Amino acid sequence: MTKGIATRTGGRILVDQLLAQGVDRIFTVPGESFLAVLDALHDSPEIDTVVCRQEGGVAYMADADGKMTGRPGIAFVTRGPGATNASGGVHVAFQDSTPMILFVGDLARGDRDREGFQEIDMEAFFKPVAKWSARVDDARRIPEYVARAFRVATAGRPGPVVLSIPEDMLRDEVEAADRKAVPPVAEMPDPGAVAALFELLKEAAAPIAIVGGADWSPCAGHHFANFAYRHGIPVAAAFRRQDAVSNECGVYAGQLGYGPNPKLQQRVRDADLVIAVGARLGESTTDGYTLLTPDHPGQTLVHVHPDPNELGRVYEADLPICADMGEFAQMLDEWQDPDLVRFSAGEQAHKEWLDWSTPAPRDGVAMDLGPCVGVMRDKLPANTIICNGAGNFSGWWHRYWHYGPQPTQLAPTSGTMGYGLPAAVAASLRFADRPVVCVAGDGDFLMNGQELATAASRNADLLVILVDNGNYGTIRMHQERDYPDRVSGTQLGDGNPDFVKFAEAFGGWGTRVETTDAFEAAFDEAMGRKGIRLLHCLTDIEQITNATTLTKLKAKA
Template sequence: MEPFVTDVLTHTETAPAPTTESAGHAIVRTLEEHGIPRAYVVPGESYLEVLDGLHASSIETIVTRQEGGAAYMAEAEGKLTDLPGIVMVTRGPGAANALVGIHTAWQDSTPVVLFIGLIPRDHRQREAFQEFDIQGWFEKGAKRVFVLDSPERASEITAEALFAARSGRPGPVVVGLPEDLIRERVDVRAIPPIPVATGGVARSDAHALTEALARAEKPLFVTGGSDWTPESSQLLTGWLERQGIAAAAEWRTEGVVSSDSPSYVGPIGYGRPKPTYDLFAETDLVVFIGTVPGDVLTSYIARQGWHLNNFIVSMDSLMRGRSGAVSHQILSKPAAFVRDLVALDIAPRPDWARWTARMREQQLDFAALPVPGTTGPARMDTLMAHLVPLLDDDALVTLGAGEHTNWAHRYFPVRRYPAMVSAGNGSMGYSVPSAVAASLDFPDRQIITIAGDGEFLMNGQELATARQYGATPLIVVMDNAEYGTIRTHQERFHPDRVSGTQLINPDFAAMSTAFGGWGVRIDDESQVAQGVADAIAATKDGRFALIHLIVEQRVQAY
């Protein structure tokens, strides 16, 4: 044992830095050195050594109530920040519950690293307690699947996982941690972060894009994904406005171009009415940045046929998820593309601005707040009419999946990136966990989540996590006592034969109060204005709040 070292200036004795640590502690230290702020966990005996490493670390440990909620929180954090979201769960059942968040991260190209505790190595191939095949479960739905088989590589594999999650097309990475291995001692050594290539606009790309814009009369830029920065968002918005070029947002990724911008012409996706059809019927050049034209978008415009004149800006050379033909790909992340785009010598054309102004006018008409009702059954239109004027300029909305999201896409102002976080794969149960993560990431911003009654109860228990860690979102639960999206499809294919979609719900406002928040139950238009104002006041007082809005049961439309 080394003797204590005496500081000659203060004459105080300090212990020498340790030269070894457990592999589990090495994982935590590497996460710290990469700047990871927090980890979302459901504890398990299979990774106790990692939990012990978190005990005195700078990483905040967010203990959640179910692995699906933990995975959704990490996935939302991967969208909201420039680092991968971190989730830690135990083997078998824990891994199974977390899989839903991994699928979301895969389809939304979100950087997430899932650490899973595994059975001891000498228990393998015996169908031991909670044993499962980590490769078989995850290798088709994750970018990489690592199993730590050498304690000396604990830090290296952690650094590699963080890199893999962010590089190229971002996505989920899974790391298996054998229970016995992570207790073994290893030498302390630093594994620095691996730099991520960002690509950019090559000379040939610049020439092709410049020529295409010179020929175009009605160019349209479509932003998507979550691999953006606030700076690149602002830079692109300014450039589009100077050029007079229109910009639309991919479904559930609004906010790259502010909804206040004269270039913004609306979101594209399910629930979008005539203006979207007009955009794709008339444009003669489409530039997709950070996304590819997937089936939601291309099937939505099938009536007009697909545009052969389009540019795809993506770091995924395979352009996975693409539907339809492509005329040119630029291998670049959004920020690098925008950096190079604004340096190009492109002269604006008056016809660009005229077309953009016409499309913008349609969007403004569509997004104009409705006249609130004063009597009768409560409506989402009235709630949005009262909620939107009370929002801060940098308010952020999170969404799960269902028809309740349509009102946010139509009315919610998205002014400062990131402004909207949702699950592009249509995953239900995302609303509350994503709102908790957003509130922890941005404690000074106003966080709103809009949930349906069916969707809310899939992860509503994470209100306990909100209470434990001081998250203060406002949760709106639209209660029509049914799975509304499926009911809509049902009415289309099997009218008047309601089957498998009806619900009986609890008092969600009372549930919110029981979890330590504030809640109000609203079933009449006359109650909406005061209920919304009181709910926002509760969040500003440091509590999460929930509005239980009971609406008429019918096939919802707007």
């Protein structure tokens, strides 16, 4: 026996490594394949174990927690169906550049490659959607693997790591030396590159910044907003990165992606200098790589990203800068260049966004979500966390809500359904003193509606705004455009439950809202209560977005 090192089970060693890395919360659906870990957690009150109802909810909660903290969100699931259920959340973390670690309890080492009970080749299964996927076969190497997992999940472009942990390995009693906490790796920006950026700004007539994404932080948002406002540079948020800077910043210009302000899109087209900071410039942000093309003729692109592998991967960068987002934004904020003339475009763009984000009532619409969002804006503080999954319903909040500094938006850039409620549960636990609102469509909500049980078990305080049009609305929109008057497979019919009773079944409160005028009173009553609250808002499928009706889509088709 090595002097000074006690013998421990693999499960105990693993939990001790989580403690060493500063983990304070994990999300799980228990499995017999990692009972040794659960046993070790019994004696580790420093780690809050959140027991969920389905592994999809587990992974989404871990992703949301990683987004909010900047540290890896931690999830534990069992093999086979548990791992496959969680794979959607791993894909979200990959596309959203979220630090996350998924531990998968696996079958015993001696039974591998026999198609044992629930067996899957975990490394091969997760390889396409994880930064790193590995199997730990020796309990003595658990500290090494866990430390590496934290490093990989947070370094460069953050993302998910998947570690398979065989059940018999977790029961082994061995000696293992603990690893110290893995410190963040910060790539300092090159002052020469920053000086070159300021020279490009001096030559520019119409610059614009696109921000948010990998390694973004409240620190980065604060400093970048200062820099952009001081020099009058319009700041556009990448798709679903609307909290990258406080929307109160006087040069904030709105979000790119689905349903953006056409005036903002034109500003991007007309820009002679584009400064992309943190964003990958993916398909959604660039409207299918057309708003800003990979070769961007006639435009100069400064691309700043924490991962050198992303620079030049799709977009040709005239000035690529690999740097930590917080360090880069702070250097910009502190850089002094008296020769740079302030642009007037930033404040003009902000005014255009204010006009665009001010809801105007529409005639002949019983339930108009725009004014409803306006009511919420008037009554909720700037630190409210808005959580949503995928669907056209989210467009009203993307357009009309004013987001405060990060983290105030939890929404998957990957466009997955069912994300909003698990994210809201995670947010209500991480920030119990802040209002948390889940915005969901009827189809979207029922993909993880069971996580209301998790919310109830933890006495979580959250509000659900459930937008019900009886359809898979986004798919119906595309269907009406491509195959008008041939509705197939997109109607939910009478299959939806009584959502008010659904909330009440979990000990919550709910009410049905059928008109715009009734929304404010219902919202006030909800906010006067605690716990789970749900507003079931009935909307017309014809009013598919805040700018489009199905009738218009049919006419275009």
